[in-house]
Amino acid sequence: xxxxxxxxxxxxxHLRREAPDRAPTWVLESALEIIETTPQRRGLLRLPWRFxxxxxxxxxxxxxxxAVIVLxxxxxxxxxxxxxxxxxxxxxxxxxxxxxxxxxxPAPTASPAAVDPTSVADGLIxxxxxxxxxNASSLYAGLAPVLDFAIDTPVDGGxxxxxxxxxxxxxxxxxxxxAGGSVLTRTGTVLTQGPYAVFPVKWTSTTGTYDGMxxxxxSTAGLVVQHxxxxxTSTTGTxxxxxxxxxxxxxxxxxxxxxxNAASALFAATAKGFVFQDSMLVNxxxxxxxxxxxxxxxxxxxxxxxxxxxxxxxFLAFPFSAANGRGxxxxxxxxxxxxxxxxxxxxxxxxxxxxxxxxx
Amino acid sequence: LHAELVKRAQxxxxxxxxxxxxxxVDRLHAIARLILRDADLxxxxxxxxxxxxxxxxxxxREVDRFDAWLHRIIxxxxxxxxxxxxxxxxxxxxxxxxxxxPDRTAALAERDQLENGLRRLTSAQQTILVLHFYLDxxxxxxxxxxxxxxxxxxxxxxxxxxxxRAALAADERRPTGVVQEGRSx
Numbered sequence: 001x002x003x004x005x006x007x008x009x010x011x012x013x014h015l016r017r018e019a020p021d022r023a024p025t026w027v028l029e030s031a032l033e034i035i036e037t038t039p040q041r042r043g044l045l046r047l048p049w050r051f052x053x054x055x056x057x058x059x060x061x062x063x064x065x066x067a068v069i070v071l072x073x074x075x076x077x078x079x080x081x082x083x084x085x086x087x088x089x090x091x092x093x094x095x096x097x098x099x100x101x102x103x104x105x106p107a108p109t110a111s112p113a114a115v116d117p118t119s120v121a122d123g124l125i126x127x128x129x130x131x132x133x134x135n136a137s138s139l140y141a142g143l144a145p146v147l148d149f150a151i152d153t154p155v156d157g158g159x160x161x162x163x164x165x166x167x168x169x170x171x172x173x174x175x176x177x178x179a180g181g182s183v184l185t186r187t188g189t190v191l192t193q194g195p196y197a198v199f200p201v202k203w204t205s206t207t208g209t210y211d212g213m214x215x216x217x218x219s220t221a222g223l224v225v226q227h228x229x230x231x232x233t234s235t236t237g238t239x240x241x242x243x244x245x246x247x248x249x250x251x252x253x254x255x256x257x258x259x260x261n262a263a264s265a266l267f268a269a270t271a272k273g274f275v276f277q278d279s280m281l282v283n284x285x286x287x288x289x290x291x292x293x294x295x296x297x298x299x300x301x302x303x304x305x306x307x308x309x310x311x312x313x314x315f316l317a318f319p320f321s322a323a324n325g326r327g328x329x330x331x332x333x334x335x336x337x338x339x340x341x342x343x344x345x346x347x348x349x350x351x352x353x354x355x356x357x358x359x360x
Numbered sequence: 361l362h363a364e365l366v367k368r369a370q371x372x373x374x375x376x377x378x379x380x381x382x383x384x385v386d387r388l389h390a391i392a393r394l395i396l397r398d399a400d401l402x403x404x405x406x407x408x409x410x411x412x413x414x415x416x417x418x419x420x421r422e423v424d425r426f427d428a429w430l431h432r433i434i435x436x437x438x439x440x441x442x443x444x445x446x447x448x449x450x451x452x453x454x455x456x457x458x459x460x461x462p463d464r465t466a467a468l469a470e471r472d473q474l475e476n477g478l479r480r481l482t483s484a485q486q487t488i489l490v491l492h493f494y495l496d497x498x499x500x501x502x503x504x505x506x507x508x509x510x511x512x513x514x515x516x517x518x519x520x521x522x523x524x525r526a527a528l529a530a531d532e533r534r535p536t537g538v539v540q541e542g543r544s545x
Contacts, residue, residue, distance in 0.1 A: 004518075007525040008493060014474045015394055015494040023389030027403050031385075031410035032378055038411060040372060040418050 198317040198330070213317055213330050366423040369414070377417070380426075381410050388434045394490045395438045397478070405437040412437065431495070431505040435487055442483055477527035485520035492517055 201214040316331040362383075368376035388409050392402035412433050420429050478486055491497045491505055502513040 003525055004521050007521055007528065010470070011474060011489060011521075011524065012493040014471065015490060017471070018394060019390040019494060020393050021386065021390075023385045023406055024403060027389065027407050028381060028385045028410070031407045032374075032381065034407075034411055035374060035377065035414045038415060041415050 362426070363423045366417070366420070366426045370417050370420065370423070377414055381413075384427075384430060385410065388430065391431070391434050391490060391495065392438050392441075394494055395435070395483070395487050396442060397475075397486075401441045402438075405434065405441045408437040408441070409434040425504075428501060428504050431491065431497070431501075432507060435491070435505055438487065439483070473528060473531050476531055477524050480527045481520060481523050484516065485523055488513070488516050489520050489524065 199214040202209065202211050362380075365376045365380050369380055385406060389402060389406040392405040392409070393399065396402050396405060409430070413430060416433075420426065478489070481489070488502060488506065491502055497505060499514045499517065500510050502508075502517065503510040506513060506516075508516070
């Protein structure tokens with residue numbers, strides 16, 4: 001017992017030393033922002049449940065009532081929503097209905113559990129890895145059309161925020177960690193990977209109308225906890241051409257760049273014309289490793305891009321993996337398909353080094 | 361004042377809830393950090409807990425039990441986050457812990473030893489140790505926070521301490537200067 005007490009004393013001291021004094025300010029701010037648009041749950045029926053004051057009779061009564069409700073629900077489901085009448089038919093006879101076919105009904109043609117990585121489920125959402133994608137409708141439902149926030153945490157020292165562009169046809173470029181008062185329009189396909197989802201988006205703010213991508217991170221509770229917008233205002237249209245493929249608001253699918261379709265051409269372009277450099281990665285938000293950003297050209301190391309490509313105007317979103325995690329790579333092109341900017345979003349703060357081989 | 365804020369927040373007063381959240385966010389974050397042992401995941405769990413607390417606050421029947429109710433929520437959020445972590449990180453290999461250098465101070469060695477010991481426990485054991493030894497929750501309060509019977513809470517706490525003690529003892533028996541498994545000399 002003395003040994004246990006000693007362990008307890010050491011542990012208590014250790015935990016007090018290790019406990020952080022303060023939570024990062026964004027945790028509270030972001031939670032309160034979400035709460036602004038989150039309704040409270042107000043149950044219609046407030047039954048006691050596992051309270052100390054609950055006597056055995058109440059507990060058994062609650063269980064019995066719940067069982068009856070569940071049973072009735074199961075019966076209703078089994079009968080196609082028609083609850084059988086109890087005690088025979090009373091009053092008017094039921095309307096005649098079509099007699100059931102004597103032949104057995106055909107088996108379902110598709111199983112929703114089997115998700116092809118290249119399939120577009122629900123017409124809106126593409127699952128990259130099985131199980132990553134939530135229901136697209138719920139993703140859209142979680143996003144307010146008007147975001148009431150101010151641009152903060154300037155990306156890379158503010159160089160990317162409302163930056164005047166020297167590129168022909170592009171007036172301004174915006175990267176917003178959060179955007180204030182902008183009205184966003186989200187349509188089309190959602191590409192998901194892990195806790196991230198990318199939406200093609202257009203939005204209007206006081207500085208203009210932008211085309212681009214919206215990257216969101218979804219918390220474990222299914223709530224949108226972070227936004228990142230990428231976009232440009234343009235005077236010469238919103239499309240770009242890569243290797244003869246005009247990109248405009250489309251979803252291109254590919255598997256390992258070998259199926260010969262338009263996405264493969266993009267991947268090939270990525271290999272030939274786009275060059276990346278891991279050393280360009282910088283933290284967008286100090287002390288947060290979820291989003292890293294890259295700009296410029298260099299030599300790719302340890303990066304791979306497979307799967308689906310989401311395009312919107314001059315933006316491409318690739319699911320990608322690198323030595324330090326998985327995530328999205330969002331690329332902005334000029335009208336001729338030349339790469340201008342690259343953003344990465346990953347969710348690992350592990351250093352970009354390989355672990356040592358086991359066994360020495 | 362605290363109870364009044366809870367009542368107002370239950371009726372949908374967001375300012376009242378913000379005042380409550382300001383008062384508890386650091387504590388929730390510390391609990392999550394100690395349970396999950398990961399800064400990013402702890403932030404996610406804290407945020408989730410605040411949002412869940414707002415959503416479910418009208419269902420809280422006894423306003424004076426707000427803190428205990430919050431503890432239950434943060435524990436549940438930590439469990440959820442930990443489950444998600446296991447799924448997401450299947451393709452990411454964690455780097456091994458660096459071996460202890462021989463010139464470390466006693467304080468650092470004590471820290472490493474306890475951290476190593478805690479890592480060998482189950483998440484349920486880690487959670488109950490944090491709640492008891494950091495928050496000073498009594499067995500009845502542990503039972504409420506973990507949604508388990510009091511007897512189970514006492515038993516789990518006992519075995520968690522015993523498991524930690526055994527892990528520390530095993531660590532102390534290990535000769536110093538040995539390179540960790542999987543590392544070349």
